[in-house]
Amino acid sequence: MNKSEILANYDNYVIPNYSRHPFVIARGDGVHLWDTDGKRYLDLFSGWAVSSLGHCHPVVTKAMQEQAATLVHVPNIFYSEPQGRLAKYISGNSFQGQCFFCNSGAEANEAAIKLARIHSSKKGKYKIITMKDSFHGRTLATVTATAQPKYHNGFAPLIEGFAYVSFNNLKEIEDAIDDKTCGIMLEPIQGEGGINVADKEYMKGLRKICDDNDILLILDEVQCGMGRTGKYFAYQHYDITPDIMTLAKSLGNGTAVGAMETSKEIAGSLVPGSHASTFGGNPLACAASAAVFEVIESEGLLDNATKMGNYSFEQIRNISKELDVIKEVRGIGLMIGVELKIPAAEVVKRCMEKGLLLNCTHDTVIRIMPQLNITKEYIDQGLFILKDILKTVN
Numbered sequence: 001m002n003k004s005e006i007l008a009n010y011d012n013y014v015i016p017n018y019s020r021h022p023f024v025i026a027r028g029d030g031v032h033l034w035d036t037d038g039k040r041y042l043d044l045f046s047g048w049a050v051s052s053l054g055h056c057h058p059v060v061t062k063a064m065q066e067q068a069a070t071l072v073h074v075p076n077i078f079y080s081e082p083q084g085r086l087a088k089y090i091s092g093n094s095f096q097g098q099c100f101f102c103n104s105g106a107e108a109n110e111a112a113i114k115l116a117r118i119h120s121s122k123k124g125k126y127k128i129i130t131m132k133d134s135f136h137g138r139t140l141a142t143v144t145a146t147a148q149p150k151y152h153n154g155f156a157p158l159i160e161g162f163a164y165v166s167f168n169n170l171k172e173i174e175d176a177i178d179d180k181t182c183g184i185m186l187e188p189i190q191g192e193g194g195i196n197v198a199d200k201e202y203m204k205g206l207r208k209i210c211d212d213n214d215i216l217l218i219l220d221e222v223q224c225g226m227g228r229t230g231k232y233f234a235y236q237h238y239d240i241t242p243d244i245m246t247l248a249k250s251l252g253n254g255t256a257v258g259a260m261e262t263s264k265e266i267a268g269s270l271v272p273g274s275h276a277s278t279f280g281g282n283p284l285a286c287a288a289s290a291a292v293f294e295v296i297e298s299e300g301l302l303d304n305a306t307k308m309g310n311y312s313f314e315q316i317r318n319i320s321k322e323l324d325v326i327k328e329v330r331g332i333g334l335m336i337g338v339e340l341k342i343p344a345a346e347v348v349k350r351c352m353e354k355g356l357l358l359n360c361t362h363d364t365v366i367r368i369m370p371q372l373n374i375t376k377e378y379i380d381q382g383l384f385i386l387k388d389i390l391k392t393v394n
């Protein structure tokens, strides 16, 4: 099928709820993507941090091929080896909890919200506090949890029982808590909000407030988890442990998969029949995700994310000294936000024309999230293009 036929299929048969760039991506390999015109793109965004081992990593591909030829799906009335193996990886690299599997970030957060409520239902608590500029997904409950009005428009009435406070502000949390509050939910690093990093004292303060008030601390690590910050999970930079953590995006390096982990004690509240997902934890997704953990270990990618993150920040800060248009550089590891003094969409578009994939978030922030096994060579290539374009708008 040629490009115009493919675009025509979308025009005719696909709901236009995305604004798409007019390229048809045909193939990916490592840090590169190719479109149907044969143009190559250097991908330093990894599709919202999903393809965090690069496109079509051979170990993940092999795990999927073997699993696809063995067993793709069994319902959760049975056991299968990959689901248990993946749960053990998540648990062993975090806080020794137990996992529920689903198929996306929104579903993982939906599960977290439901768990917080059912766990607290005997105490009559149901309210959840979330942060302004957060992003938790597009189902009705998770979009309600997402405290950004632009995601709410047209979907009223939203779900009851959510309250919004400013990120990194403990005082507002204290004021917002009442005897019905069962959870505080946040991203340790806000992704869609513009790469906003939680302060250390703030996270510790939240943990204490939750402990003192019998409230569950829910961390959404859908974007910042799985090695992105140089540790498996972003909360591990803070010397605290959440009660519930959610994962998705890079968990399966592109395979649709989501997970919610919680302590064994809290997990007991999700009794049989209370929550479920038909596809959740299927052998194919879990085999791919388990392979992701194996590659992170075998290739030393936490270490690489730290090193390449430091290198990137150093290089970008050098650029920012030369270019007045850069307002601030933020993030941890390979989760990088470059805030401009002007809207960033046009810059990102021009990078794309030059064959570099980045993203614009929160209007003025260029978001850079390379694969965890990125090398200096590709960071340099990408920043060379970015700098060139920033010069023209400086």
Ligand SMILES: *Cc1c(COP(=O)(O)O)cnc(C)c1O
Residues within 6 Å of the ligand: 048, 103, 104, 105, 106, 107, 109, 135, 136, 137, 138, 187, 191, 192, 220, 221, 222, 223, 224, 248, 249
């Ligand atoms: C992308 C994202 C979600 C939603 O994930 P989906 O898979 O699109 O449902 C939730 N939380 C955060 C922090 C995200 O970045």
